[in-house]
Amino acid sequence: MPIWGVSAEPRRCRYLGLAGSVMLALGGLGAGAVPLGTPHAPTGPGIFLAWCGMVLLIAAWLLLGRAVRGAEPPEPRWLLRTLLCWAAPLVLGPPLFSRDVYSYLAQGALVGAGLNAYTTGPAALGGPFDAQVPGLWQHTPAPYGPLFLLLADLVARVAGHALSAGVLLLRLVALGGLALLAVVLPRLARACGVPPAAALWLGLLNPLVLFHLVAGAHNDALLLALLVSGLLLRRRPLWAAVLVTLAALIKLPAALGLVAVVVLWGERLKGRAGLSRAALATGAVALATTAVVTALSGIGYGWVHALAVPVSAGSWSLTSLLGRACGWLLSSLYHSTEVGLVGLAVLAWRWLGLAAAVASVLLLLRRVRRRQVGVVYAVGLALVAVVALGPAIRPWYALWGGVLIAAAAPADGRVRRWAPLVSGLLALLVAPDGFTPGPQEVLLAVAGGVLGAVVVLAGVRIPLPRLTEKPMGRM
Template sequence: MGPRDRVARYTGLVGALLLAVAGYLGGALPDATTDRVWNTDAGPLTVTLWLLGTAAMVGAWWTLREGAPSTRWAYLTAGWWTLPLLVTAPLGSRDVYSYACQGWIYADGGDPYATGVAAAGCPWVEAVAPVWRDTPAPYGPFFVLLAALAVLVGGGLLGTVALLRVLALAGVLAAAACLPGLARAAGVPPRRATWLLLACPLVGVHLVAGAHNDALMLGLLLPALLILARRGPDQSDVNGAGQRVVTAGGLLVAGMLLGLAVSVKATAVVVLPFAALAAVRGRPVVRALLRDGGLLAVGAFGGLLVPALLTGLGLGWLGGLGRSGDTVQWTSPPTAVGMLVDYVGELFGRHPDAVPLTRIAGLLLLTALLPLLWYRTLSTLHPPPESRPAGLIMRSWRWASAYPGDNLMINPAGVVLGGAGVALAATVVLAPVFHPWYATWPLAVLAVAATRTGWFVLPCALASFLALPDGTNLARLTKAPGAIAMTILVLAIVIWSLSRRRPQRSPPPP
């Protein structure tokens, strides 16, 4: 461990301690208003400590973005940073109280998908953010069941929140255990992958201290991907039916984990088509897809169906997904474009109400983009014969492991994981709403697959500054400037992408 590593370790630890103190002074406590930072004498001190702590953690994380000295060092350092955040108040949002009330509704015999927490009479409704008091639960039945168990075992709000935080910590630990194996399978240094995810301030602040159920989703998603990434070449002809049973069992378990991840948060469904490519042995012809992908689908269907039947809630949670966009913030690019159109319209006395239209456009673009990403992943794994000599597809795909010589080799696990990570990133960018902890979805997968990290590490670093300890989102305070800046950024990225696609003129022959 060099001097730079030592400075980064202790700078991040100091930052975590400052954030923990800021949490005690102005965190999202249940008996405080949502604007606690602004309504107390300690508000300026809280904001100062929060910004200093966030800057320290982000700076230390950024310094070692190319990799910690070792995987063990990364685990130990991230653990030290997490400890202060594990014992402070909920940070960055009040969603954990929504989880508690939704679990209380189900434990009390109600249906959290049919009514909001206020109408159901949750005794802790005052702790829930006002915007979510009248909305049904948008989370799957598996998570609602776990939240109800936390309510029954916890006995009160404090015990329930503590158990929900333990559940989130378990998800982070499960994901952490899979990082070295996934990184090795994808050809990425485990010390870098481990550092990028576990030391990211978004994980400690929002997944652990904030107890977001995104941690549980990742804790189910990454083990499923690890099972699929470790599948070797088909040896069923050598080992007979026993090998086929093991293979089938692994696919069913991986599928079950993926289904449970979707039953926590619907976002995980984006990964399923890419997981199917990882499940297929040999070329993904129709028979191979039906054989291996079918087993994975059976497991995923079971992971969805069993909690739905066990809880008796069915698929009612799908109706609550539409209410997740009730907040209008410029941090979502489609929403920012619509906000700017509305502001320009108001200058001319018009009220175009463009946000719903731009959000629909973003979802349509995502619907078209995801199949293209899947097809590109498939083409990289199995390019047409005429494209093999040039290898253009594989060279353009950053997760392909190229080796010297005429024969260009690829790493199948890296290609599939990279495709899944880009699909999650596209989902985050084009969704109607963005919250800082959403960035951990693609981060968890890209950390173990991407060879270039700056393009997703920088947005995660910036997202760490978006929320205050009491749950106030700074995007609410900077609506017009933020919408303008985000729209300019979107236009710049579009222009840059089009310029790169423009064919280059070939030089004249000598």
């Protein structure tokens, strides 16, 4: 199908996306989150090339979506091979869009050194891992659950003091999560009545996955794999509760998946008290799983108190922006220069956002009980609401609910129509090095993006050789 006169032939989209991925990986050598002190290419050309690759990859993904929604969509296996093509250059390149992977290593090394990562920041560690953590996070504790810190400790021990080995191992952990997700996501989609190809395109080939879970090696990949696996085991609710709890022991918002477990378990228990019994059983399994993992980690429950870390470091979110705007407005109206007024406004808006998020979850739960919406889809929407209305947000947080939406959203619904556009825009919000760009970097980024658009328009007109592989086929 053409879009704005541009062909959406699947093979052409694959090649365009591969070209974008290679450009992004090469540009990342000069503009990515490379280790400090490492010689690399000049920053200017790296920024230009990286942004060109970003735009090219996002455009190729959006064009491929037209084919997925067509009469003869690509087969799931063809889409997975396309994912491998797009991800391979990013796996071999440096970390991109965030330096969190270095924080993971430093926090794992803290655990290995016998220090409490929930009260101590990387600055207390010293060594090669600490040196790569941005100053903003040097004195902040780890906001992750004990399961991930166990893995980070293991990786730090195996890597020793080799920074590149540690980054590679953490990237392999993320890739392992994505490999499991590639297996369970199509199955969950079938259970929800969604074509697997549509779920794979929106949930796995998404630029947010490629940029932040593959190139950035974020632990959200493992979280999503455990969450989706748990929701897939609807006929084995006990194991479903264990897997969803393990996902929450990486990042707490995944615990919303336990609501789905309760509902699905309650449907299997007959009688009016079935839902109550399911809630008690799910809670007991979640508490037992948490206790076992926490005991194995040996680092206690301090992660509960450290959950505010992403908020305390001047994070940006919708409620924070509204709070700052109201604070500045009040300061100008009352001719006040007190910084505390802005802080109070931000705090008030954050509490309003949390209240709205809780109300959204309760409303969705009510619609699930009335069978107006599927439970997996409702959890996806709830996670999106928590991210959008919460006090801290990063672009890759959208994947918490986005992957479930990919698996369960109705094909003719507005959410599935808008999700690709939102994903593409979010993928452009973070610079390849993870920092706020200056004026010169913005100009280079715009120039690179324009070149990427030109490459897309030119690339769709290049004739392709005939191959025996047939990406099109009915599912």
